[in-house]
Amino acid sequence: MPLQPVSRRSVPDAVFDQVLDEVVSGALGPGEPLPSERRLAEVLGVSRPAVREALQRMTQTRLLDVRHGGTTTVRDFRKYAGLDLLPSLLVRGGSVDTTVVRSVVEARLLIGPGVAALAAQRRDDATVADLSATVSAYAASADPVERQRHTLAYWDLVVDAADSLTFRLMFNSLRAAYEPALPVLAPVLDAGESARPYRVLTTAIDGGDPDTARAAAERVLRPSTDTLLAALHDLDTLTSREER
């Protein structure tokens, strides 16, 4: 078996995860008050600083409303939480949430072409060469996970070429959510992909025409999106049948 780095979850991490789960699972709804820090520390068997650190991280994610002297209350994460919460929502309790996966690949399909169009407008020769090299590496690889890593690297370069800070940060957030789930998703995604559409997209970006690039990107993303959505649909009907 392949050796893996041992995971050492810190105390505040554990507290954070617990409180986060309470919030996103709905056990603690919006507006509900949290126990005081001292009380939480006592209940969880940890020190107050540990609790504080966890709560501060929750606050940073806009999940809590902390008022000096008053009570700490839960905010509505659907209304305020940012994209950085996505990883926590995607894989919760060890398994991936299919509805969240669906929304991620949907977003990928809707945004990718736009980014490709920008990239075509602002392309430079060096990046296009990198894109070509990445496609070759992708084509030469056989392992689905490894191939998916190459597609990630490819889109990373496209985002670079688009020269947009907003899309860069968006991509980073999505990748952070995507990568942990990659081993599960890779086989399905890989089934819907081949190297040719990527080559076409590379040429389109090189050509500099936004509309061509947009169409080419759509042809890259559409097949794997469809296969994944179909797989998710099958999975849903399967589990709902089991529930009966």
Next chain:
Amino acid sequence: MPLQPVSRRSVPDAVFDQVLDEVVSGALGPGEPLPSERRLAEVLGVSRPAVREALQRMTQTRLLDVRHGGTTTVRDFRKYAGLDLLPSLLVRGGSVDTTVVRSVVEARLLIGPGVAALAAQRRDDATVADLSATVSAYAASADPVERQRHTLAYWDLVVDAADSLTFRLMFNSLRAAYEPALPVLAPVLDAGESARPYRVLTTAIDGGDPDTARAAAERVLRPSTDTLLAALHDLDTLTSREER
């Protein structure tokens, strides 16, 4: 003058802001080591817990790499930071960064139509009614900032209708970056907008056809995007002329 709530920046907040600025300004490049927590506390004249809290928040934003027993080093925020960093990058040192604004409105133009298309597919009567009501409120308002708030509420509803967690979180992140800059941007954006395109978009979403909704959304966003980009361009040429 209108009274404003006094701002009570906490000690860790102040430390966080300082360290963040060091990182995003490039004064501390990727890979460079940070002083030890004890040393930072001494230099900044605060306690170690205060420093720790700030560094933990930096770590949560994927801006630092902290290793137990080892040195804390700076990560490349362009490569790892998520969309939640956008507010910090948009308004830095009191003024808005024009290149960041450009990328935000670009992203808005590229993503909005896709979300509208999804919303058309998944619309329900209640949301459409809310959309109509919001447009009316928008049309009835005269103050640019207030009108922009109504457009925000409108898109909030569109995102709701799209029923996509990913786009929901994205929208939340963008709004968090957008809202503080609204007083500055509102007059420019308002100049390029009217109520009619919003009414057309509402009808399109109600109709349920994705392509129609996409086109309508583009017609909503295009004018204000163009006027804002033009204004930014003028601003850039103006300041670069001043520099000579």
Next chain:
DNA sequence: TCCCGGATACTGGTCAGACCACTTGACCAC
């Protein structure tokens, strides 16, 4: 009866100091 004001008992914010756990690097024995 109502309402206002202040005492009080909470809350979170901050600090100091201590100890534990871990990494690093130098040194030493083999």
Next chain:
DNA sequence: GTGGTCAAGTGGTCTGACCAGTATCCGGGA
């Protein structure tokens, strides 16, 4: 060169204390 040992420095955690705000209740005045 390899591996073990050790000391120094780092981040991780805890305790306990005090400061600074809020909420609540209760008594006195209208």
